[in-house]
Amino acid sequence: MIRTFFVVLLLLGLGAVFAGLMVGYTPDAELNATARYYADNTAADTGAANIVTAIIVTYRGLDTLGEVTVLFLTAAIVALVLAAGREKDPASRIAPPPAGELLTTGSRLLAPLILLLGVYVFANGHLTPGGGFQGGAILASAVLLLLLTDPLRHFGHRLISVVESLSGFIYVLIGVAGVVLAGGFLDNRILPLGDFGALLSAGAIPVIYTLIGLKVGAEFASMLVSLSETEEPR
Amino acid sequence: MTLVTLAIATGFALVLIGLLGALTDRNILRMIVAFTIANTGVNLVLIGVGMLPGRTAPILDEAVSVAQAAARIVDPVPQALVLTAIVIGLGVTALMLAYALRLHQTRHSLDIRTFTELKW
Structure with missing residues (x-):
C-alpha cells in the first residue's frame, strides 16, 4: 500500500504542475507566425484546401515519410514477435464456432462499402477532413470485420507486403521526382496544381495520400492478420 | 470556463487517470488501456492549445476564403502534430499488445x- 501512496503523491505533484500551466493560460487571439504563413500561403504554394494535409504531405513531407517508416517497423516487429511459437500448419488450427448469420451477412454487405469509404477518405484528403492515415485505418477495419467473421480466413501475406512495399517505393520515387522536376524533396508541384478545390488538384498531394492510404491500410491489415493467426498453445 | 480551458483540463485529467491506472494496476492489458487513455489526454491538450476561440477548422472552402483565412482558422500545426501522434500511438499500442500476447504464451x-x- 506504501507503493500506491507514493504513486498518488507523484500524481498529485504532476497535477499541481498541470494546474499551474492551466491557471496562467489564455488562448492567443491571433495566429502565430508559422500558422499565419501556412494560412496565407498554403493555397498559392500547394493548391490544397485542407491546410493540415498541406502541412503533413508537403511542408513536413519528410517527417511523414519517417512516420510511415515507423509504422512499417511496428508492423514488422509485431509480425516478428508473434511469428515465433506460431503453428506452422494453418490447417491444424482448431476451427472456432461459426460466426452468426448477422455477422456473416453483415460483413458481406459492409466490407465493400467500408473499403469504398476508405478510398473516398484518402482520395479527398486535400479537400475534406481525413487523409491517408485515416483512410488506411478504415481500409484495415474492413479486414478486421472479415477476420471477425471467419478467423481462419487466409489473407495473402504476399499480397499485403507487395501493396505495402510498392506504395512505399513509389512514395519515395515521387519525393525524388520533386527534387528533379520541382523545388525539393516531396515537392507536390511535379503535377499541375489544377483548379483550387477540385478532386484532381493540389499537384501530387492526392497521389501521395493515396499511396500513404494503401501503405497504412496494408500495414494495419498485416498487424491484424498477425494477431489473429496467433493462438494459445495447446 | 471556456471551451479551450475545458478541453485542456479534460486532457490533463485523462493523462493523470491514465498514469494512475498504469502505475497501480497489476494486469498488463489494463495497463495498456491506461497508457492509451494517457495518450488520448496528451492529444487533447495539444489540440486545445492550438484552438483559438471563435475560429473554425483550417480548411479553405466557400465558408472560409483564402483572403480571410488568417483571421478565421485555428492553428493547423498542432492538428498535424496530433495526427502524427495518433498514428504512432496506435503503433505503440499494437506493439504492447503483441508483447503482452507473447508474455501470456510463455508464462x-x-x-x-x-x-x-x-x-x-
Missing part, C-alpha cells in the same frame, strides 16, 4: 508481478 499469466526477471 500463462497477465499479472505484472509474475515477471520478476528485471526486478532488483
Whole structure:
C-alpha cells in the first residue's frame, strides 16, 4: 500500500504542475507566425484546401515519410514477435464456432462499402477532413470485420507486403521526382496544381495520400492478420 | 470556463487517470488501456492549445476564403502534430499488445508481478 501512496503523491505533484500551466493560460487571439504563413500561403504554394494535409504531405513531407517508416517497423516487429511459437500448419488450427448469420451477412454487405469509404477518405484528403492515415485505418477495419467473421480466413501475406512495399517505393520515387522536376524533396508541384478545390488538384498531394492510404491500410491489415493467426498453445 | 480551458483540463485529467491506472494496476492489458487513455489526454491538450476561440477548422472552402483565412482558422500545426501522434500511438499500442500476447504464451499469466526477471 506504501507503493500506491507514493504513486498518488507523484500524481498529485504532476497535477499541481498541470494546474499551474492551466491557471496562467489564455488562448492567443491571433495566429502565430508559422500558422499565419501556412494560412496565407498554403493555397498559392500547394493548391490544397485542407491546410493540415498541406502541412503533413508537403511542408513536413519528410517527417511523414519517417512516420510511415515507423509504422512499417511496428508492423514488422509485431509480425516478428508473434511469428515465433506460431503453428506452422494453418490447417491444424482448431476451427472456432461459426460466426452468426448477422455477422456473416453483415460483413458481406459492409466490407465493400467500408473499403469504398476508405478510398473516398484518402482520395479527398486535400479537400475534406481525413487523409491517408485515416483512410488506411478504415481500409484495415474492413479486414478486421472479415477476420471477425471467419478467423481462419487466409489473407495473402504476399499480397499485403507487395501493396505495402510498392506504395512505399513509389512514395519515395515521387519525393525524388520533386527534387528533379520541382523545388525539393516531396515537392507536390511535379503535377499541375489544377483548379483550387477540385478532386484532381493540389499537384501530387492526392497521389501521395493515396499511396500513404494503401501503405497504412496494408500495414494495419498485416498487424491484424498477425494477431489473429496467433493462438494459445495447446 | 471556456471551451479551450475545458478541453485542456479534460486532457490533463485523462493523462493523470491514465498514469494512475498504469502505475497501480497489476494486469498488463489494463495497463495498456491506461497508457492509451494517457495518450488520448496528451492529444487533447495539444489540440486545445492550438484552438483559438471563435475560429473554425483550417480548411479553405466557400465558408472560409483564402483572403480571410488568417483571421478565421485555428492553428493547423498542432492538428498535424496530433495526427502524427495518433498514428504512432496506435503503433505503440499494437506493439504492447503483441508483447503482452507473447508474455501470456510463455508464462500463462497477465499479472505484472509474475515477471520478476528485471526486478532488483
